[in-house]
Amino acid sequence: MKVLIVGSGGREHALAWKISQSPRVETVFVAPGNAGTAVDAVNVPIEVTDIEGLVKFAKDELIDITVVGPEVPLVLGLVDAMQEEGLKVFGPSKAAAELEGSKVFCKNLLHAANVPTADYRAFRSADDASRYIKDRYSEPNDPVNVVIKADGLAAGKGVIVCDTRSEALEAIDRIAHQREFGEAGKELIIEERLFGQEASVLAITDGETIMTLPAAQDHKPAHDGDTGPNTGGMGAYCPTPIVDEAMMEKVESDVLVPVVHAMKRARRPFKGVLYAGMMLTSAGPKVLEFNVRFGDPECQPLLMRLKTDLIDVIEATIDGRLGELGPLEWDERPSICVVMASEGYPGDYEKGRTIRGLDRAAELPDVKVFHAGTAIDDGRIYNTGGRVLGVTAIGNSISNAKLQAYTAVKEIRWEGAWCRKDISDKALAYKA
Structure with missing residues (x-):
């Protein structure tokens, strides 16, 4: 089987790494990819916004399944364009992707479906x-x-x-x-600010069956103690003790099921990854936002723990037979991803700085360094983005996984590299 993964971030590197482990998969292509996917897969120089180019490549190379990583090509309608050519593709349609593409649409749908969320007003x-x-x-x-x-x-x-x-x-x-x-x-939204801890609950759905994944916790603010400006995510860990079994059942019944049904009623049936960003308030879990793809960096620790063949899950979702699969198998050990970023991120930052120490980090047990904003030229790996690497480790406990991840972080160097030092500390505080 040939698989094409669309995207160039840490999420796409994690997907390429996991999918390439399937005995059913012969070749994994990544468009456009990064320095990490160049090692674990085959990079293709096609940008995620080049819908025509991606469809042509999938047809010419006889790609069996395309997996769309980021939100932009989903919102642009890549899935629809692939399906029109008879190609198998994992991800929601353009109409369904509006759940992430428009916060106004999302809030209106949540309100209509009676899903708990913050009060809001929309303005043009x-x-x-x-x-x-x-x-x-x-x-x-x-x-x-x-x-x-x-x-x-x-x-x-x-x-x-x-x-x-x-x-x-x-x-x-x-x-x-x-x-x-x-x-x-x-357009913009003004909504009430919710207080509590954030958690990410991701599910895979074929529009009928919903397969909920273990809860993860992202760290959006740039600096330790959840201070500083918002980012795309400075790290994550999985599972999070903050979401227990009872709360997970509540999120499934009060959030995921109503949203899947509401999308079907709106004639926007949803297939793919449904990501609920939740705030765990004193009044119960409330939805902050919905994403329509794997989170980045939540994808990295999730896939580090997944034992089930991911391509089996993806194919069953595309074919509408997710209900025929048994429960997913997970490594019981927790995992943590620490994002290493460029100096200045989430503002302006310098590119082209040589990254050293990746080989030493890779030698550490139970560690995988996923690349995000990187490129390779004549053997030299350098930074091209704000979020550069997702150093991911698995361990017998949260504290053990954290120690292993930060041990790997210390091996990696480039001018201006930085990271948060407190990824997963919330789990340790909660358990204490």
């Missing part, structure tokens, strides 16, 4: 949104506790948490007037 103009804030808060330093979100895709950065009236007005200006996040800001 900066003036209307600013007036809404000004009418409710009179002084610049009045506490507001709201979150301002760009409607469209913004690479995980179009969410601004605001504590005061002036911060909220500044966020509205950045998103809707200055268009800091481009066309993603043509």
Whole structure:
């Protein structure tokens, strides 16, 4: 079997690594890939937005299954284009991908399906949104506790948490007037700020059967102690003790099942990975957002633990027979992924800096370094993105996995490299 994976991040490297382990798979291609996928698979120089080029490659190479990693090609309709050519592809249609492509659509669907989420208002103009804030808060330093979100895709950065009236007005200006996040800001949402711990619950569904994966916990803020600006994710671990069996059942019954049914009623049947970003509040779990693909970096520790052949799960999802599969098999040991980033991320950063020590990190037991923003030229590996590597380890305990991951981190060097030092500490605090 030939498999094509679309994307170039840590998620796609993890997918390539896991899928290539299947005895059914002969060759894994990754378009466009990175320096890590160049080792574990075969890179193809086609960008994720080149829908025509990806379809042509899949047809010419007689690709058996295409797995779409990131959200952008899903929102652009790559799955539809592949299916029109009779190609097998894993991921939701363009219509179903709007669940992530538009926060307004998502919030409206959650409200209609009676899924617990934050109260919100949607706006099409900066003036209307600013007036809404000004009418409710009179002084610049009045506490507001709201979150301002760009409607469209913004690479995980179009969410601004605001504590005061002036911060909220500044966020509205950045998103809707200055268009800091481009066309993603043509609409925006103002919603109440929820308090609690965040958790990620991912499920694979063929539109009928829902197969829930172990809960993970991402770390969105840039710095230790959940401080600093939001990022695409600075690390994750799996499973998280914060989501116990009872809470998982509640998320399945109150969130996942209603959303799958609501999408079907909306004539947007969902097939692929359904990712619920949850806030575990004092009033119970509430949905922060939905993604329509594996999370990055949650995918890395999840796949590190998965024992079942992933290609069997993917094919059953595409064919609508997920219910015929038995339960997934997991390594009982927990895993942790620490993201190493470029200096300046999530703002501007320098590219082209040589990465050293990858070989030494790879020699450590129970460690896999997944590449994200990297490229290779004549044997030299260098950084090309803000999030550069996802150093992932598995261990007999959370603390053991953390020690192993950070031991590997210390082996890797490039100018300006940095990471959070507290990935998974929430699990240790919870258990204590």
